[in-house]
Amino acid sequence: MANVQNLDPTASPLDYYGWELRRHREAAGLSQGQLGEIIFCTGSLIGQIETTRRVPTRDFSERADAALGTDGLFSRLVGLVLRSQLPTWFQPYAEMEARATYISAFQAQVVYGLLQTEEYARALLGVDQPGKVDEMVAARLDRQRILHREQPPAVWVVLSEAVLLQEVGGRDVMRGQLARLLEFSDSPWVKVQVLPFSVGQHTGMMGSFNLLRFDDGPDLFYLESYDQGHMTANPQVIRERSFGYARLQATALSPEDSVALITRVMEERYGDQPWSDRSTVA
Template identity: 80%
Template sequence: MVNIQSLDPTASPLDYYGWELRRQREAHGLKQGQLGEIIFCTGSLIGQIETTKKVPTRDFSERVDAALGTDGLFSRLIGLVLRSQLPTWFQPYAEMEAKAAYISTFQAQLVYGLLQTEEYARAVLSVEHHSKPDEMVAARMERQRILRRDQPPALWVVLSEAALLLEIGGRDVMRRQLAHLLSFRENPWVNVQILPFSTGQHTGMMGTFNLLRFDDDPDLFYMDGYDQGHMTANPHVIKERSVGYARLQASALSPEDSAALIARVMEERYGDRLQPEERTVA
């Protein structure tokens, strides 16, 4: 007799997803392999997702909805599932980020998560989350969906010049990441400024931080920690950090000059060129 793993649909969003996938599949009289054939994957993958051994993707969810006629059920669930893969301490921030009308961030070393390419994100996340990089990357890509909404938040990003020079994932990954930053030049809701090294001391030396503003809720300040994040709506902190952020913006290059610097670094540091050992001798 086949041992069918029982799931508690109330245990987590992932457990509920797996339980519901099995229920819907069986209601349609399909075996795992049969459903797999319909949505172009293996029956084994269906089984792994049903038993929470594998985290589904948005593409998988959309194909299941189309195959089973579930009216977007799994496409709605996948957001909750992927968010649940984020570190527990980070989830409250991600929830507030998704509701914000205005996001301003200073990044001391890395490109902000909402503007990262998938391969850049994978290189960053694999350092600390090497046991489940696929799930963490999928969760980060899911966060970026807020920028594609009909009414996205206004996003203002100040990046230290270090974020352009710190080689994450290799030259090819960095070249594509900087090209991705430049792709936002025509986006009216996204502004990127570079804080050059020549600025010297500045109000972001305490490290990376974010400010979130909402239509109907108090502003929030957020700062990452090693194993937890710090988030507060303390008016004194909000005022202090808002002034500090305004000074960072004033010290940074304009969006136009920032784009020019990004393009120059992309070409000169990460552009296609012969390596020293590949150069021919005249």
């Protein structure tokens, strides 16, 4: 447990957030319990955030700003705090992803992070680090805020059919996740295609990858393994992977036919009918 008297605000974004929360609370003459009453939480939660034992949410930060009159300080800091909860090797990619104007993603095993539901992300992230799942889920969901900007990036995602069939978190979670994918069918800036098993061998069989494009910088290629990520702007790599991605798009089902397949899988594989009565989806 961090000692609030010895908290070093330079140690991390989370330490700085806790230090600033305590400083502004005390300057306002409020106890932890009094501030908790104002922003509808417990004084214990205030103490845990001040001592870095809990990670603040964006909602908490907005309420703290309103209660303490801090002119958006905590709402600005919380983005840094949540990003710091991502794996160190992933943080550079997350920073570039937030700046990209066009994102192309191929996912062979799981739904792309920007399109995941909270329940799907929780089940996925809880496998390896159950003790940090709340913080990691909050960080993943915060990444998705770029889709709701006034000028969001254009996002094109190709998913292997395996992504639809690999059950993550149980049938209800999968049904909710596939329903989320269907919601994007009306989005002008997010498109989803499914690469069916029937295509056989394809250029994405070596693994998932992303391509990022920017208004004011070179394109980036990102490849992720189990515990590290590789990002490069090498022109030859960008050329080869861009062509490979175009081939995936051309081979995949159209966005409209992808909607039909996602709908069928959602109803037949993850619907309400008993296991014994459900048709098997190939």
